[in-house]
Amino acid sequence: DIVMTQSPDSLAVSLGERATINCKSSQSVSYSSNNKNYLAWYQQKPGQSPKLLIYWASTRESGVPDRFSGSGSGTDFTLTISSLQAEDVAVYYCQQYYNVPLTFGGGTKVEIK
Amino acid sequence: QLQLQESGPGLVKPSETLSLTCIVSGGSISSNTHHWNWIRQPPGKGLEWIGSIYYSGSMYYNPSLKSRVTMSVDTSKNQVVLNLSSVTAADTAVYYCASHQWEWWFDPWGPGTLVTVSS
Numbered sequence: 001d002i003v004m005t006q007s008p009d010s011l012a013v014s015l016g017e018r019a020t021i022n023c024k025s026s027q028s029v030s031y032s033s034n035n036k037n038y039l040a041w042y043q044q045k046p047g048q049s050p051k052l053l054i055y056w057a058s059t060r061e062s063g064v065p066d067r068f069s070g071s072g073s074g075t076d077f078t079l080t081i082s083s084l085q086a087e088d089v090a091v092y093y094c095q096q097y098y099n100v101p102l103t104f105g106g107g108t109k110v111e112i113k
Numbered sequence: 114q115l116q117l118q119e120s121g122p123g124l125v126k127p128s129e130t131l132s133l134t135c136i137v138s139g140g141s142i143s144s145n146t147h148h149w150n151w152i153r154q155p156p157g158k159g160l161e162w163i164g165s166i167y168y169s170g171s172m173y174y175n176p177s178l179k180s181r182v183t184m185s186v187d188t189s190k191n192q193v194v195l196n197l198s199s200v201t202a203a204d205t206a207v208y209y210c211a212s213h214q215w216e217w218w219f220d221p222w223g224p225g226t227l228v229t230v231s232s
Contacts, residue, residue, distance in 0.1 A: 001176075040218040049209055049222040050160065061220065093160060097217035101175040104160040 002026050002096050006105035012113040019081040021108045023094035028074045031098075038098035041070055041079045044107075045090045053092075054079065086112065115140040115147070117210045117223035125204075125230050131197040135210030135223060142191045143168045148213050149193040151184065153206040154225070161206075165213070166193060200230045 003026040013019040029038045037057035042050035052061045054070040057077055067082045081088055089112060094105040121133035135149065142149065151163040164174040166184040174182050183196040197204060207227050211219035 038216075042219075049211075049225050050219070051222070052218060052220040055216070055218045095160075095218065097213075100173050101177070102162040102217055104162070106159045 001101055002029065002098060002103050004094055004096055004103050004105035006092075006094060006108050008108060009106070010109040010111065012111045013081075013084045014113045015086065016083050017113075019084050019088070019110055021079040021092050021094075021110070023072075023077040023079070023105050025075045025077075025096055025098075029096045029098035030074050037073050037077070038096055039070075039072070039077050040095045040097060041068075042093045042095065043088075043090045044093065050093060081110070084110070084112070115212060115221055117212065117221060119208060119210050119223045119226040121208075121226055121228065123227060123229060125200055125228060126232050127201055127230055128199055131195075131200050131204065131228055131230070133195045133208055133210075133226065133228070135193040135195070137191045137193070137212075142186055142193065143188050146214050148217075149184075149186065150211045150213060150219060151193075151195045152209045152211055152219070152222075153204075154209070155203075155206045163195065163197075163208075165217075202230050204228070205230045 005024045007022045039057040041054040044050040058070040069080050071078050091107045091109045093107050116138045118136045125131045148165050148167050150165045154160050166172040181198045185194045207225040209225045210223040
């Protein structure tokens with residue numbers, strides 16, 4: 001199984017400041033044949049189901065604000081919230097879809113400082 | 114717009130079989146573009162993928178649960194069924210139904226249903 005490790009476990013950021021979440025996979029989740037990274041990011045607000053934010057490591061889902069961006073390749077990935085808003089308080093998860101079993105990171109809780 | 118809704122008993126006794134239904138609306142479960150998944154989340158913890166099924170019956174299960182999981186599709190009722198046998202307290206979780214298309218990211222998700230395993 002591919003193990004996904006997120007860091008930090010939690011972070012507190014002031015409104016309007018940048019939040020950065022890291023995700024590391026135990027093996028590469030990139031296929032050289034198509035140069036794509038099989039990595040998605042989700043946002044889960046309290047009491048809600050996860051919501052897809054980003055796929056292919058950097059492609060924003062339709063309707064997702066452009067303050068959310070994804071980057072990285074191979075085994076190291078980052079989700080950045082460029083200017084934190086109150087509604088961004090949530091737990092964020094990365095997920096690899098390179099192979100089965102599909103696996104998620106442990107989550108990063110983002111709070112307001 | 115595709116919508117998913119999980120349903121089932123909120124309490125299951127240890128050693129019994131957990132059975133949940135995911136009702137699909139806004140689209141056909143026989144769609145050749147969608148696969149249907151179950152994912153669970155123990156209280157206060159992270160997400161675990163249980164398995165995936167296509168309307169034709171092809172399926173993939175998480176090896177960690179494979180010996181206890183059965184998934185099926187009921188095309189007449191437009192629903193997906195999850196059965197998890199020999200449950201223990203460790204199976205207490207919110208169970209989500211989610212869809213994926215050609216690539217295996219999940220969207221949309223159902224709201225989830227909490228299942229508690231207790232005598």
